[in-house]
Amino acid sequence: MAATKISDISWFHDFPPFFTLQPNLDTRRKQLDAWCSLLLEYCRLKKVCTFDVNDASKFPPFFNGKINRQLDNNFIQILLEELRSRGNIEWEDKNKRRCLIFWNSLEEWAKTVYQWITSRGMNRTVCTFYELLHGDDTRSADFHDIDPKLFRRILNELEKHGQATVFSENGADGVKFL
């Protein structure tokens, strides 16, 4: 993946007020919208599927060395909560330390995967998680190289709709598309 400048994703990233939580509520609404778009697009481009709060200070979108600005912890908490309320992250633990990132919703993901499988005529075939996630054939797919935890969630969703069956054989996880 070519080195993408974050300011190419959103010019706001070079705008100093972007890093200060705005007191004016109308302004704040627009600011949070801009942050959410930026974060999700970044995660999509870099295939970031999980996030640990302890790594927040190192997470590139949260700071900009060029203008010497960074998000404070309070703002980061508010952003994460905003994303959660929009369904874009799910906390894995009660303490809200690790989360799963959904730049696509689960339904969208399920549709994407099933469409990809169907377009390749791979219905009624069995594949391993590994080959689907990391195989050469799937390089162009959106789901290529995403986090296995996320992938499992997507397949479980397909299973719910009767479009796939998930199983495990000899320690390897596999799926049969129906």
Added chain:
Amino acid sequence: MADRLAWTDGQLYVGEALVTSQNGVSINDGSEKTDIQKGSIELTSHRILWKDKSAQNYRCLVLYIVRKKDASIISKARLICTLSKSQTKRPDPFASSAHDEIQFEFRDGGCNEFFRLIQEELAKKRWSVQPAKSTTTMNAAMSDRSHRTGISGIENHLQHQLNVQHQSISGAFQDFNNLMQQAKDMFNISKTIANKSQEQRSDLTSDETIRFRSYLLSLGIDNPVTKESAGSQYHVSLAREVASLLEKSLKDTNDIMTLSDVFCRINRARGYELNAAVHMEQLNLPVRLRVLSSGIKSFELTNHNEEKDLKEITNQVESAKSMCADQLANLIGIPVIVARERLIAAETNGLLCRDDSIEGLRFYPNLF
């Protein structure tokens, strides 16, 4: 006390000068009321005279200022004087009295001023220079001078010059006292007019009266509006006065001044609190008190257009790309606290957004 009063016909002595006079004064024996009510009191360089205005004949009572006398004020309207025994017995209205002090009740105000002048006269002690003697010493000095030369001649000459200077200074202050006196008269007239107009309920005249009072105020004249004269209308009248004064000042300072600035300017002449300021808006005065979002109180002209002002400020910030409160204050000549408040107001209106970092608080045009 009362046995130290004496009758007189009101003629001044040679060398005695009238310092001031005040109407509406009554005399109390100690703290007991007497028959001596509501007359006019005059302070001269030698004595205090009390005149009964209503009487056809010129009856006055006089207090000889002998040796020591202490004056003090217990409340705004009363002057207490402690008297020492008079040296000679003169015909007086009271045979004897139990008290050592006399009280002057100033029903129409002017107590503070009178007190101040008494203190001055007590310090000058002009009564101890006997009129007859002084003229002879003058003559003697002059005749001596013509005979003596040398050091004593020069000394006498210097002394003579000092006396002349002293006279002219006292004379100059006399004029000032006269001016004060006249101003007092003007004030009394304006008060009479105000009272008369209130009976007829004419708003126009009361506005003029208030404007008139503000002119008096700007001259620094005592007691234009006090709690005694205006009573419950105190704060309201005060509001009007302050408003008219401020209107001029505010035009110079870009329509807005903080409370502390206003307080300083008004207090130069008055020394009163500005609780009246809260009434301003209700009275539709040209000046009003605003509590800014930071809690600071400031005065501004009522026709100060908020929207235009904020747009102006936004334009300034745009052309500078970003600004902090200091920069804005310097740029348009307003206090820093007010500049900060203006920027925040623009932010509240969605025109600006903030950038808060270790570099300080700056404001940018709202590009969100």
